[in-house]
Structure formats: C-alpha cells, structure tokens
Amino acid sequence: MKAYWIAHVDIEDAQHYSQYTERAPAAFAEFGARFLARGGRSEAMEGRQTPQRSVVIEFESYDKAVACYHSAAYQEAKRYREEWARAEIVIVEGIAPV
Template sequence: MKAYWIAHIDVTDPQQYSEYTRRAPAAFSLHGGRFLARGGRSQAMEGRPTPQRSVVIEFDSYEQALACYNSAEYQEACLHRQGVAKAEVIIVEGIEA
C-alpha cells in the first residue's frame, strides 16, 4: 500500500535552505520517493495560514517512507534546514483502491 509524505515548510533563509533542497532528493530517490507536489501554488481553505511551501512525496509503502525519513542521507540533508525553516512532516499510509 502506498504512503505519502505531506510537508509544510516556512523558510526564513532561502539561500541556506537551498542546501537542503539540493541534498534531500537523493534520499527520496534511494527509497523510491516521487514528488507529486513541490512548492507550487496553494491556498489554505481551513486551518492555519498557507505555508510558503507544501510538498507531497509518494512512496510504494509506509515502510519505505519511514526508512527514507530515518536514513542517514535524509537526516544529513535536514541539518541544512535547521534554523532556516520550520517544517511539519507527516507520513500517511494510503488506502487500497
């Protein structure tokens, strides 16, 4: 069953954050992640104000999504996000069609 990362990010230092966006896709690729949405137009219809960036990444399984998040490659990329962005990352399992 597929799984999805849903991330909402507010960036305070775009230049430093670019190091994260340069490094993180390698971890997603290693674990079969595919971007479905990545920072395009968005509008909050309910809840908190629209974050600067919203990202959705699809994985073939919940376990792959968790393994990617916990991987050394992704955690190293996250070091470049610390202090320059506020991120909310949720991993959710999809439904069977």
C-alpha cells in the same frame, strides 16, 4: 499500500535552505520517492495560514517512507533545513484504490 509524506514548510533564508534542497534528493531517490506536489500554488481553506511551500511525496510503502525519513542521507540534509526553515512533516499510509 502506498504512503505519502505531507510537508508544510516556511523558509526563513532561501539561500541557506538551498543546501537542504541540494542534499535531500539523494535520500528520496534511494527510497524510490516520487514528488506529486512541490511548492505550487496553494490556499489554506481551513486551519493554519498557508505555508510558503506544501509538498507531497509518494512512496511504495509506509515502511519505505519512514525508512527514508530516518536514513542517514535524509538526516544529514535535514540538519540544513532545520536551521533555515520550519517544517511540519506527516507520513500517512494511503488507501486501496476504489
């Protein structure tokens, strides 16, 4: 069953945040991730205010999605994100196609 990272990110300093975006792709590639949405137009219909960036990343399995998050490569990239952006990340398992 596929799984997805769903992330909402508010960037405080775009220049420094770029250090995260330069490093994170290596972790995603290692785990076969595929971006389905990344920072395009969005509008909050319910709940909190619309974040600056919404991202959806697909993985082949829940285990790979979780392993990517905990990988040394992602944790190293995450250090740069944490300093210059606020993020909410949820990993969710998909459902069987109908």
